[in-house]
Amino acid sequence: MSPTLFLIAKLSRVEPDVARRAMSTARAQDAVDAPRPAEFSRGSGAMVYALALFVTRRPLHFWLGLSGLVAFPIYILARIVTNLLEWGVHTYGQ
Numbered sequence: 001m002s003p004t005l006f007l008i009a010k011l012s013r014v015e016p017d018v019a020r021r022a023m024s025t026a027r028a029q030d031a032v033d034a035p036r037p038a039e040f041s042r043g044s045g046a047m048v049y050a051l052a053l054f055v056t057r058r059p060l061h062f063w064l065g066l067s068g069l070v071a072f073p074i075y076i077l078a079r080i081v082t083n084l085l086e087w088g089v090h091t092y093g094q
Contacts, residue, residue, distance in 0.1 A: 004055055005019050005020055005023060007066070008051045008055065009048070011047075011051060012044050012047040012048040013044055013047075014044050014045070014048050018045070019052070022040060022045075023052045023055070023056070025037060025049070025052070026049065026052035026055075026056045027056050029053075036049055037049075
């Protein structure tokens, strides 16, 4: 399974087969305003189909956003560690 399908399935909480069907349906659409299939119109099906459309139409935005979700907690953790080190050096000397 590709990482994209794995992420779509996990984010929308569906089975990988449903994510695979949604991706193939989204890739097969020629018109931007084409109607969505009935199975993807409500609930988690709508979420998986929306993610599949987003990934097929704007893959760079998807991957940059996902990398931002990973990078932001790392940035916050680095800020906390540097502040703690500064505080320790200021309080206890060199």
